[in-house]
Amino acid sequence: MAKEKEKIINTSGKRKTAVARATIKAGKGRIRINNIPIEIHMPELARLKIMEAIFPVKERINHVDVWVSVAGGGVMGQAQATRTAIARGLVAFFKDPTLEATYKHLDRNLMVNDSRRKEPKHQLGRGARKKRQKSYR
DSSP states (O other): OOOOOOOEEEEEEEETTEEEEEEEEESSSOEEETTEEGGGOSSHHHHHHHHTTTGGGTTTGGGEEEEEEEESSOHHHHHHHHHHHHHHHHHHHHTOHHHHHHHHHHOGGGTSOBOOOOOOOOTTSSSSSOOOOOOOO
């Protein structure tokens, strides 16, 4: 008899220029971000931001393994992209519409990519908004 195919879910999340790709499959509750366990992921504020995606499924998270590969952007952009990828993957893995509703109620960005981007620099200034002062005297 052929082996039953293992259920593996691949999802992604984006924030600014950070892109996170998450792989979720049945396991023992291990969560790794760029091959670093989430328990020792630094900085702590980023770790807490990522854990927001895990709190609603406390008891079920012990039955899945989550591997996340994240690149680009800064520390908090990567954290927010990671939490989006994890939340999407958990909803797809458990096929639970109430979990999706819970995530959307907590924070819509757990299920939807944040489309905001940096505004480009404009002429006559040093940045997107700052302009050189005008002198009329």
